[in-house]
Amino acid sequence: MTGTKLVERQSGIALWRQIADRMRLSINNGEFDGTGMMPPEKTLAERFGVNRHTVRSALAALADEGIVRPLQGIGTRIERRDRLSFPIARRTRFSQGLGGQARELDGKLIGWREQTAGQTVAEGLAITPDSRCICLETLHSADGRPVSRATNYFPADRFAAIAEEYRTHRSITKALAASGVADYVRRSTEISAAHAGGEDLADLRLSPGAILLVTIAVNVDMDGVPIQYARTRFAADRVKFTVDT
Amino acid sequence: MTGTKLVERQSGIALWRQIADRMRLSINNGEFDGTGMMPPEKTLAERFGVNRHTVRSALAALADEGIVRPLQGIGTRIERRDRLSFPIARRTRFSQGLGGQARELDGKLIGWREQTAGQTVAEGLAITPDSRCICLETLHSADGRPVSRATNYFPADRFAAIAEEYRTHRSITKALAASGVADYVRRSTEISAAHAGGEDLADLRLSPGAILLVTIAVNVDMDGVPIQYARTRFAADRVKFTVDT
């Protein structure tokens, strides 16, 4: 908080990107809430110790993300500041626990395939590595804005029709219910972070260099049998996790 | 996993840094475990679709972090691949739950001050915003390698000597015990991610652009009274969190 070095030169990260990332965080933390406007470009340039053009590049990136909107003659308005809060608990579900935070939640099936489980997934699902499983690639949005992208694995013998169910119901919970799983609980959740890349970048509409929060979760049915292994990538500037113990 | 776009040009992130970040992740995921060596520079350059010099810049950055060591005539050896796993639970403590993962753990007091709580901290500690509290800046290392940096707040009336106790015991748990708190539990943990900057960058010996996992935690004594509000920044490439529910 004190003596904050604002930008690092020759770091391999362009100044405009460092500044854009910092400003996005500031906005999400509500630091400019008084007026709903960004400080003038000239002020920002002085504050970050860079040229005004560099600040403009950063603001252009944020405008591209729809976070700010420049208004000639007036200033730069903040359009959106939000970070959804996801509770992580025994009964974690994507579409719940967001009470009032978003008006609409949606899950979209962007691909699926049947394959052998492989070492890692097999351990999570407590099956043999050569067992067949169904793999669903899903994309989740809040109020039309992509929030996370997940790769879900289900045992093929038990959930042969899971892809079709998900496409219909647009929710894992409902798709599982339609497949005969009335209820389930979260057994374990592992959380890490990484830079976004590849398809995640495009699908989540992130700018390169953005951060992902990655969860690896195992859900079990009420008999304790694993039914779902999921690797979910959240856009870190749009979410936070809360763990109540 | 399929059709992975490897590097993004004109993204504001230098190619060598994107490649360094990807290779660090690969190393930590144990992808080159067979030989303990990186693939030759020529191979990496082809794989990433860049010039060999660009790959060399990335490898130089990793060598600087002590992750790889170039050996002329032989190749580039992987020196270290580790990501500590921190369990997050009701009884979360930094210095425990790492059984066998590191030989030595250490907490260092890098600064402290007395101040008024302020809005956010006051809410966590359930006190009034103008109450006095002690603020400790601490740095935590595993096997001599910095892992996290924390800002800890304690109510001043109850823990006047906490700074001195921490300096002596180098552990929050022991410092609290010396201040009359025999036991305590974690009430809530909030997890988010951000780019590292400022003092965190230097103290955690990170290269700019690195990711932090940020936890905001509240600990309470056995009567349920909040005793500690902590904001901890973990070097994301060195840790992961596990939440068992």
Next chain:
DNA sequence: TATAGTTATCTAGATTAATAGACATTTGGA
């Protein structure tokens, strides 16, 4: 010892990022 494979170093040029300054355009208010 000879050779193949690897990292180390050097030069040169092209592309991208950042700085500097001037001026145009738009808006709101005195």
Next chain:
DNA sequence: TCCAAATGTCTATTAATCTAGATAACTATA
């Protein structure tokens, strides 16, 4: 209406990044 303050656009220059190619130095092995 006029002015101050803000964003928009343009040119020019410097610094950082990336590519390209050649060659040296080192290591292990046949």
